[in-house]
């Protein structure tokens with residue numbers, strides 16, 4: 779199976795603190811990879827490295843994608859405070875194609891509508907982002923990630939804190955994206971998500987750990 783991204787002996791730091799150590803992995807192309815690990819094990823940092831926003835301190839990184847990754851981070855309070863609507867937030871996903879503040883084309887608008895539909899937030903389109911619940915905001919940010927139509931989708935705990943219906947919607951969206959040939963990497967605390975993924979990377983204290991046996995004790 780060919781790799782979308784390969785890391786070889788990668789470490790990553792915040793200032794003097796090394797939080798990823800000697801990570802050698804291959805992320806399979808067109809597949810779903812789940813990243814698991816306890817709080818602070820380095821999942822978000824690894825996703826940042828894979829997305830190209832956190833340069834490795836050492837080691838090498840090789841990617842087969844030429845475009846920019848769509849990277850959906852965990853909910854940020856700063857973004858929530860922006861005085862923009864749900865539709866405008868999702869439309870920002872088109873900036874990668876259109877450039878910031880350029881008028882959207884008819885195609886862009888239909889992509890934005892479709893992404894809001896897929897995440898069940900179309901009825902919230904005119905609401906200010908800051909007035910939404912945490913789970914609603916999370917779905918809006920995912921819709922923004924989808925609107926980028928990148929062939930590499932990196933999601934930091936997309937289902938954490940969501941109700942069962944929203945979780946199911948996200949599972950369905952990921953399966954649809956995979957079927958389109960998108961490479962997906964997502965961090966999760968849910969063992970069921972990890973078991974369903976094509977590939978599982980477990981992190982412990984910033985190092986790749988042996989993946990737990992499905993169905994085994996954890």
Ligand SMILES: Nc1ncnc2c1ncn2[C@@H]1O[C@H](COP(=O)(O)OP(=O)(O)OP(=O)(O)O)[C@@H](O)[C@H]1O
Nearest residue numbers: 792793795797815816817818819820821822823824
């Ligand atoms: N901006 C930062 N500055 C300094 N240290 C950081 C920063 N972000 C994360 N860290 C540290 O890096 C380590 C890995 O954090 P990371 O956010 O990658 O873990 P995580 O597995 O995603 O955790 P969680 O499950 O809580 O989201 C932790 O020890 C954390 O304290």
